[in-house]
Amino acid sequence: MPQIEKLTSxxxxxxxxxxPDWSIQAGKLHRDIKFRDFVEAFGFMxxxxxxxERMNHHPEWFNVYKTVRIDLSTHDVGxxxxxxxxLARSINETISP
Numbered sequence: 001m002p003q004i005e006k007l008t009s010x011x012x013x014x015x016x017x018x019x020p021d022w023s024i025q026a027g028k029l030h031r032d033i034k035f036r037d038f039v040e041a042f043g044f045m046x047x048x049x050x051x052x053e054r055m056n057h058h059p060e061w062f063n064v065y066k067t068v069r070i071d072l073s074t075h076d077v078g079x080x081x082x083x084x085x086x087l088a089r090s091i092n093e094t095i096s097p
């Protein structure tokens with residue numbers, strides 16, 4: 001398995017350019033997503049849980065009613081890695097327009 005490394009500042013800037021609505025907060029990739037209601041938010045979380053399990057890379061997240069807050073970081077490297085960027089991209093793909 002390839003070595004996982006923390007992304008550099010320039011790599012993070014480049015990744016953020018391709019990740020609409022994501023930001024860096026407290027050293028983690030961060031996004032808040034609002035849905036129409038709790039059922040839609042929960043369905044989204046279920047879809048992401050299946051993706052995260054396949055990737056063996058799990059988000060830190062918090063849900064209240066129709067809002068899901070997501071923070072991504074790779075604990076093994078003490079920051080954001082390509083694994084977080086890949087999961088963020090997959091998360092973006094699960095959101096209905």
